Amino acid sequence: MRLVQDEGVWSPTPASELHAGRDYPGDYAQLLAWFPDDAACADYLEWLRWPQGFVCPRCETGSGWRMADGRFWCERCRRRVSATAGTIFHRTRTPLTVWLAAAWFMTSSKSGVSATTLHRLLGFGSYQTAWTMLHRFRTAMVRPGRDRLAGRVEVDETYVGGVKAGKRGRGALGKVLVAVAVELLDSKGFGRCRLRIIPSAHATVLRHFLLDCVKPGSTVVTDGLVPYPSAVGNVYGHEPFAVAGSGVQAHVALPGTHRVASLVKRWLLGTHHGAVERDHLQAYLDEFAFRFNRRRSEFRGLLFRRLLEQAVRAEPVTYRSLVVDPSPKPETPQAPARRHLRPASLAHEPTLRPWRHHNGLR
Numbered sequence: 001m002r003l004v005q006d007e008g009v010w011s012p013t014p015a016s017e018l019h020a021g022r023d024y025p026g027d028y029a030q031l032l033a034w035f036p037d038d039a040a041c042a043d044y045l046e047w048l049r050w051p052q053g054f055v056c057p058r059c060e061t062g063s064g065w066r067m068a069d070g071r072f073w074c075e076r077c078r079r080r081v082s083a084t085a086g087t088i089f090h091r092t093r094t095p096l097t098v099w100l101a102a103a104w105f106m107t108s109s110k111s112g113v114s115a116t117t118l119h120r121l122l123g124f125g126s127y128q129t130a131w132t133m134l135h136r137f138r139t140a141m142v143r144p145g146r147d148r149l150a151g152r153v154e155v156d157e158t159y160v161g162g163v164k165a166g167k168r169g170r171g172a173l174g175k176v177l178v179a180v181a182v183e184l185l186d187s188k189g190f191g192r193c194r195l196r197i198i199p200s201a202h203a204t205v206l207r208h209f210l211l212d213c214v215k216p217g218s219t220v221v222t223d224g225l226v227p228y229p230s231a232v233g234n235v236y237g238h239e240p241f242a243v244a245g246s247g248v249q250a251h252v253a254l255p256g257t258h259r260v261a262s263l264v265k266r267w268l269l270g271t272h273h274g275a276v277e278r279d280h281l282q283a284y285l286d287e288f289a290f291r292f293n294r295r296r297s298e299f300r301g302l303l304f305r306r307l308l309e310q311a312v313r314a315e316p317v318t319y320r321s322l323v324v325d326p327s328p329k330p331e332t333p334q335a336p337a338r339r340h341l342r343p344a345s346l347a348h349e350p351t352l353r354p355w356r357h358h359n360g361l362r
């Protein structure tokens, strides 16, 4: 069944056709004005999921009725479906106002946001809720059926982690081998990147990475290491550069992968205080690539939209499926989390300037 493979492929609306203030909030003030309550959030998610109107996720029929509670009733399979059913928001007990605020903080800052910071910003009852929410968004950051890198693509491997243990909150990762691919632009700048944890630098492993991430016919630029010629095979052009003995340093010979690798490492140590664990590293690498590949977006609101657009298409994730050891380590030492407290909704009515009314003074 070849068709099955194509099911997950979809094309987002090109950025040139999207406008700040119409298709996505242009700034924080607009975000607050657009999403005063969960109903407004749900409507935006519904519009992103079904821009042409309701399509049943089970039988793919386009006809149904809206029910009083906002869900749809499929005419054909008689299923009741909400706009968030089967997505990362599936059966969430966290208000959608909080989800959208988290998406905004995650995309509006150049380095994203850590669970510790989000926990403080949004007044979550538990660190765990903030952590799970960010992680669910990370699962939505890899677009199904996304394009592969093309043109001249630099490829290298690097070790991430390996900070010496001993200091609390550090060294949780150990040393993990990561394959890096970066498009080289004619203008000497860099295009998009892909990052993936690999078990070893053997030719077959690197070949899988290339086939998944780089379009056949592209030219692969690597160092002169042994596995590359057979990894590249006759699928790609190959420009090997023998760093050893050339007098040229690796970061000069392979500037793209070295730049991306150092940015990733700095981000993991900075925003996340080096507390990322091996089991979750790939999700963090995906988040880094999501932001890096959209770093030239003029409006941060566009990233917010892209994230939500992918989120309504991503499979639901449960907290249990995310963790092997179900006790996430805080990025910085802190007081024990208060569990079982749901974050308060960020829904709001226009307020009557409370600062003018306290103590009965006006």
Ligand SMILES: [Zn+2]
Binding pocket: 056, 057, 058, 059, 060, 061, 074, 075, 076, 077, 078, 079
């Ligand atoms: Zn149906």
